Amino acid sequence: MENQNFEVRANIKFLTKLDWKPGKIIETLQQVYGDFSPSKSVVYDWIKRFKDGREDLKDIPRNGQPLTATNERTLALVENLVDEDRRITIVMRANETGISHGSAFSAHWVPKALRKDQLHQTAELSLAVLTKIKSNESEFIDRIVT
Structure with missing residues (x-):
């Protein structure tokens, strides 16, 4: 998905530098990407950024809580908790590891083999x-x- 976002932004940047109208850029992206084309508001946002002089195609990092449930240490901790007690609840996992209930749910260990x-x-x-x-x-x- 990230590769497609990068590709779409590169196309928007290229077409913006050629002074294409936003409507034509949107129409072209819809022809090329179909159901996977970005929304009009996203295209307009990127056109504005490129017209304002932005060159980078990557997203700017945002403030917010870091993703604690996806790091290796937390996943290993949750895996050990589940190994010790298969009936451990999401609330108990969250309390034991210090992560949110949502993260404790998404960090649920499912044996693959x-x-x-x-x-x-x-x-x-x-x-x-x-x-x-x-x-x-x-x-x-x-x-x-x-």
């Missing part, structure tokens, strides 16, 4: 179930509730 011991245990249980199904032990399959 089973650990070796979990994989081994899952395989053993699956084999046990298959064995019972094949032997029809006490009509095992009929007792499964889904």
Whole structure:
């Protein structure tokens, strides 16, 4: 997405330097980018910036709270908390780590792969179930509730 923003801004800057009218720039961007073209207000803002002498295509950093939930240390801390207690709540995560509830929610750890011991245990249980199904032990399959 950032690459497309950079590309769009470069095009706006180029067309502005050629003295194209804003309406024509917007129309051209809509032809090229379709549904992904920037809004009219965004295009007008960038045209004004370039006419005022701005050369840089990057966003200017804004003030505000830093993104604490996305740094490696905080993510590792949340992962350890979840490993210790799978039932830990978002409020408890936020209180333990000192991050906001929203950040604690977005820092939720979701396992992408089973650990070796979990994989081994899952395989053993699956084999046990298959064995019972094949032997029809006490009509095992009929007792499964889904």
